[in-house]
Amino acid sequence: MRSLRLGAALLAASALALATELPSYQVRLTAARDGSGQAMATVLVGHCPAGLLVLPLGFSAPEDLKLEEAPPGTRLELGARDTVSSLRFQLQAPIEAPVALRFSFRVKQVLQALKTAPGEKGALPAGSRLFRHGFVNTQETPISLYRLEFQFPEDLIAQAVREQLPKLEKQETGPRVLLSALEGRQAATLTYANVHQGDATSMAVELVPRQRSLVWLIAGVTLAGLYLFHFRDLVAKKAS
Amino acid sequence: MAAAVPTPSTQPSLRDLLDMEKMTLSSKTREAQSSNERWMRYLGFPGGILLFLAILYLPAGAGASASAQAGAACFALALVWWVTEPFPTYVTSLVLMFLLLVTRTSNAKAIMDVLGMEVIWLNLLAFILSSMLVKTRLAKRMALWLVLRFGHKASWALLAFVVLQLVLAPLIPATAARCVMTLPLMIVVATIYGSTEATPNNFGKNMMLLNLGCISVLSSVTMTGSSANLIAVGLIQNMGGHRVYYMDWMMLGAPVAIVTMLLMWILGQKLLFRIKPEEQVPQLEGGLGLVREQYESMGALSFQEKKAIAIFGMVLFLWMTDIFHMRWFGVEISAPFAALLGAVVVLFPRWGILSWAEADIPWHLLIFSAGAYAGGLALDDTGAAEWGVRMLFGGMNLRGVPFGFTYTVVIAVMMYSHLLTTSKTVRTLIMIPIIITMAKALGWNPVSLALPAALCIDWVVGLPISGKPNVILFSTNQFTVGDNFKHGMLTCTIGVIILVLSGATWFHWLGITPAFWAVAP
Structure with missing residues (x-):
């Protein structure tokens, strides 16, 4: 009897997943100078029955979660404490034509400054910050397109994209980031x-101050000047 | 035939020149030959630094990372120094490797790992096999025969190499393998025409650079000419939805490649590195008569020569049959490993031909190659090359312009983009998807732009670092980076012109391209 109930529940969940369409899931995260971030996410729902819609979230501790745009009567809350990286939308009516669910939240610290203990080798130079983001589709409903736009603080630029996963498929045009x-x-x-259940994507970007050190300029000009002086015999007219 | 007889006091005898066992590939800096070259050397050093600083401090484009910008700056500095030669090229490579580290363009492991790359190994093993051909005098015998058969005029000797490379191209897809096979012949024939490492002349420049062009460009005759061609065919099929058949490719690629190389055979000796009428004959006391005498004095093939033929034949067999290896051996023996097996037999005590000390391995050239590859890979890995291409295409509004204009831009960008990267595969993976996507966005059939662009993949002839054969041939010291650039740019420009003319006519008649003046709906 118990297994029958479990089977029925699984079937119902699969039917719900099959009936739900998610053409896109886009997040724009804007980082501030103090390292915090403000995110605005838009999930396009093509089709969905009334009731609970659970979506994964690629941020572990979102704050000030707020529903900005949704069909009337929709409620949004974070998943249970141990599954905090999920969102629970309670839809009052079924969605039969594409509708945007827009919500915002704040992330306390999006940029990490890697601290090194005394005597320990540093992994990043002073002034560098690391942004990491990972997203796993924990739900059955496939997401046709997941996109995260991360806008850096004004005074920082990308030193390098340190991680971009998964590797591109043959038919994809790159780059991932x-x-x-x-x-x-x-x-x-x-x-x-085409993010199916269990599929994961991630990126890591190292950010550095926009202004480059003047050491290169000073060293380069000095070296060029010294060379021109010490090697002037290369073009000196030889006494016949 | 009246051969110009050089004065005995200034010219070495044929016997001296062909005594190649005593020759080594020198690491000495080449003396500046003219006042211009001295000025280039003097100004090249600060010039390279200024270019480095200019690129480094320019406001970065939003699509490029700081490491991509630094990588481009380092590569530009090295390029200026390689061309102007204030230092030997290998010192510049070492400087480049250090700069890549301290500008945080690449990490130490990525830079150091380059010395273990396939191309470096192939280079090293190629020199062992070359040394075998030289020591057994097989290279000398084949070269003397070639000169006697075709070398009544320098021009015909050069043409014989064009034909040789054309025959080898469909048989051996690995360009480096073709280069290694023919390198000893090139060196000895160049020597007969008076061009040695110590005293390179215009015949030597033509010989090396024409062969370089043929080895690379003639790979585009067939779609199996290089693995990058096959990747392009796959991309065109998967992304563009058009299947390219062997004959489709050949009908497009063969005429373009062959006509270009025949034109370069003429222009090389008539325009770029002019071979004077008196230099058209062997530059040796006694001329062809002495060549014949030398050839006859070698007698029948010696046992060592036969052994060398057998070893080289085995390596050649493995190079030519690589597509069957998995079926036969359960593993693919790639070109470097085939050469490695050959080197093991060559160096085998008693049964072999050489001792390690007799193998002439120019480490300075391997260091040059390693630095150059580290720079090129940094451009690829940091996304600098891709960003440059995207900027170039993105900066032009090609919507609503006639097809011929878009086609010309695509072909030119594809052709010259090889200067920004050292890997044909990487370039193909970056460029072909961009071109297919762009063609779709502009309303053109993807194959009309992507297939002609794919024909440019193998034309990696602009710099000594642009491909494996380039690195190997640069090791002969018969030409400078500047010579290579001049010859390569002319080859590419002729290629662009022929491809554009073909696009307007031949390719259009074959149904590949629309009319040049057509505008997409």
């Missing part, structure tokens, strides 16, 4: 299409 400009700041966009 694209650097670009977004409202006057540099941004990194992670894109992953």
Whole structure:
């Protein structure tokens, strides 16, 4: 009897997943100078029965979660404490035509400064910050397109994209993480299409101060000057 | 035939020149030959630094990372120094490797690992096999025969190599393998025409650079000419939805490649590195008569020569049959491992031919190659090359312009983009998807742009670091980076012109390209 009930529950869950369509899930995260971040996410729902819709979230401790746009009567709350990286939408009515669910939240610290203990080798130079983001589709409903746009603080630029997973498939045009400009700041966009249950994507970007050190300029000009002086005999006219 | 007889006091005898067992590939800096070269050396050093600083401090484009910008700056500095030669090229490579580390373009492991790359191993093993051909005098015998058969004029000797490379291209897909096979012949024939490492002349430049062009460009005759061609065919099929058959490729690629190389055979000796009429004959006392005498004095094939033929034949067999290896042996013996097996037999005590000390391995050239590859890989890994290409295409509004204009831009960018990367595969993986996507966005059939662009994949002839054969041939010291650049750019420009003319006519008649003046709906 118990197994019958479990089977029925699984069937119902699969039917719900099959009936639900998620054409896109896009998050724009804007980082501030103090390292905090403000995110605005838009999930396009193509089709969904009324009731509970659970979506994964790629951030472990979102704060000030707020539903910005949704069909009337929709409620949003974070998943249970031990599954905090999920969102629970309670839909009052079924969705039969594409509708955007828009919500915002705050992330306390999006940029990590790797601290090293005394005597320990440093992994990053002083002034560098690391942004890491990972997203796993923990739900049965596939997501046609997942995109995260991370807008850097004004005074930082990308030193390098340190991680971009998964590797591109043959039919994909790269790169997985694209650097670009977004409202006057540099941004990194992670894109992953056809995210099925269990599929994961991640990126890590190292950020450095926009202003380069003048050491290179001083050293370069000095070296060039010294060379021109010490090697002037190369072009000196030889006495016949 | 009246051969110009050089004065005995200034010219070495044929016997001296062909006594190649005593020759080594020198690491000495080449003396500046003219006042211009001295000025280039003097100004090249600060010039490279200024270019480095200019690129480093330029406001970065939003699509490039700081490491991509630093990588481009380091590579530009090295390029200026390689061309102007304020230092020997291998010192520049060492500087480049250090700069890549301290500018945080690459990490130490990535830079150091380059010395273990396939191309470096192939280079090293190629020199062992070359040494075998030289020591057994097989290279000398084959070269003397070649000169006697075709070398009544320098031009015909050069043409004989074009034909040789054309025959080898479909048989041996690995360009480096073709280069290694023919390198000893090139060196000895160049020597007969008076061009040695110590005293390179225009015949030597033509010989090396024409062969370099043939080895690379003639790979585009067939779609199996290189693995990058096959990747492009796969991309066109998967992304563009068009299947490219062997004959489709050949009908497009063969005429373009062959006509270009025949034109370069003429232009090389008539325009770039002019071979004067008096240099058209062997530059040796006694001329062809002495060549014949030398050839006849070698007598029948010695046992050592036969052994060398057998060893080289085995390596050649493995190079030519690589597609069957998995079926036969359960493992693919790639080109470097086939050469490695050959080297093991060559160096085997008693049964072999050489001792390690007799193998002439120019480590300075391997260091040069390692640095150059580290720089090229940094451009690829940091995304600098891809960003440059995207900027170039993105900066042009090609919507609503006639097909011919878009086609010309795509071909030119594809052709010259080889200067930014050291890997044909990486370049193919970056460029072909961009071109297919762009073609779709502009409303053109993807194959009309992607297939002609794919024909440019193998034309990696601009710099000594652009491909494996380039690195190997640069080791002969018969030409400078500047010579290579001049010859390579002319080859590529002729290629672009022929591809554009073909796009407007031949490819259009075959149904690959639309009319040049057509505008997409």
